[in-house]
Amino acid sequence: MQAVYSIFLLAFAAISIATAEPEVQDSVGLDPKEVPMLHAVPYLTAENTTFGALVEGAGVDHWGDLYAVHYKGSKAAVGRAFKTPALFFRDRVDDASWFNAIRFSTDRDGVHEAYIGDVTNHRVVRVRDPGGKGAFFHFETFCHDPDMLQPNDLAIAYSTRRLFLSGMRFANNSVIGDGDLWTCNEQGTATRLGTFHRTNGVEVSPDEKTLYISEAVDQNGKAVSNVIHAFDLDAQRGTIRNKRTLVDFGQLDGSADHDIDGMRTDVNGNLYVTRWGAGRIAKISPTGQLLAYIELATISEATNLEFAGTGGRELFVVGACVSDPTKGCIDRWAGPVQGHVFASLQQTYGKE
Ligand SMILES: *[C@@H]1O[C@H](CO)[C@@H](O)[C@H](O)[C@H]1NC(C)=O
Ligand SMILES: *[C@@H]1O[C@H](CO)[C@@H](O)[C@H](O)[C@H]1NC(C)=O
Numbered sequence: 001m002q003a004v005y006s007i008f009l010l011a012f013a014a015i016s017i018a019t020a021e022p023e024v025q026d027s028v029g030l031d032p033k034e035v036p037m038l039h040a041v042p043y044l045t046a047e048n049t050t051f052g053a054l055v056e057g058a059g060v061d062h063w064g065d066l067y068a069v070h071y072k073g074s075k076a077a078v079g080r081a082f083k084t085p086a087l088f089f090r091d092r093v094d095d096a097s098w099f100n101a102i103r104f105s106t107d108r109d110g111v112h113e114a115y116i117g118d119v120t121n122h123r124v125v126r127v128r129d130p131g132g133k134g135a136f137f138h139f140e141t142f143c144h145d146p147d148m149l150q151p152n153d154l155a156i157a158y159s160t161r162r163l164f165l166s167g168m169r170f171a172n173n174s175v176i177g178d179g180d181l182w183t184c185n186e187q188g189t190a191t192r193l194g195t196f197h198r199t200n201g202v203e204v205s206p207d208e209k210t211l212y213i214s215e216a217v218d219q220n221g222k223a224v225s226n227v228i229h230a231f232d233l234d235a236q237r238g239t240i241r242n243k244r245t246l247v248d249f250g251q252l253d254g255s256a257d258h259d260i261d262g263m264r265t266d267v268n269g270n271l272y273v274t275r276w277g278a279g280r281i282a283k284i285s286p287t288g289q290l291l292a293y294i295e296l297a298t299i300s301e302a303t304n305l306e307f308a309g310t311g312g313r314e315l316f317v318v319g320a321c322v323s324d325p326t327k328g329c330i331d332r333w334a335g336p337v338q339g340h341v342f343a344s345l346q347q348t349y350g351k352e
Contacts, residue, residue: 057327058306059102062345066308143184157235201263214260262304307339
């Protein structure tokens, strides 16, 4: 009786595990033809764009306006792209500055600020709007280290105002050290968190407990691997641990040779990943499932993206125009959920 009872219990336990487990489709080996294809539409085209070919570093402010670098073809200039295109910030001190990334934030007193990555000077500059009128003019080097490879892109953990910076250099045969990941705390102290093969996209999850970074491996001048790593993040201390591979695009859809560039999360934690050269964005679930592709209208070499616009739900994607590669185009796709950064910027942080 006792034995029968235990067997019954075991069987019951097995059944409840089987039914409690949601049916999850294994994304590895998924037929890319079966992945839903969504379609972006043109926003700034080769005919009416105000951005150059190196358009990059898409960022959103708390009004839902979108910004990008290479405004009017200047590496030292950031422009607003949406709603109305205009110059946002130009480095008038060092014309050799090469801005590649921008993210908006709010300081403890509620003052709006923007952090801009400068490849040439291995630093992040900060501009502030103390008057609250959208006039960002207080300009300073916020964090800096000559050992930074770039920075290329940057992300912010809004709970602690900590920055995360990725950097890279191209080599025909990449080695560990051709990519790096740094953090800058609220005081602007820079610390290197790790070295990799070529790193590019960097993002934090909406709960700021996970940090994502992309890594590409190059052999004989060609990318042979493109993956996204996830780490457990301690946004307070600025430490990462428990590295695991969330997505390997070679296994996922056979696109190891297409570089990952910018990545952004939505409020549900889904990742939107630029597939440079493939003319599309991959939407990836927090568990690494391929959920959809967003096909681009005017861009093949997408460099970056961000949710902005109405309700912070419109995904804007930037990159060189296919029809005129000397210019920077922007496509948009109206999604159902808000971007993580836009949602974070709606809250009042400060005044603590
Ligand atoms: C640029 O042109 C495209 C295509 O004609 C149009 O949809 C878009 O609204 C224009 N953008 C601006 C800012 O005028
Ligand atoms: C890198 O590869 C390119 C093309 O494959 C080649 O032209 C170039 O010489 C290589 N550079 C080095 C340093 O080997």
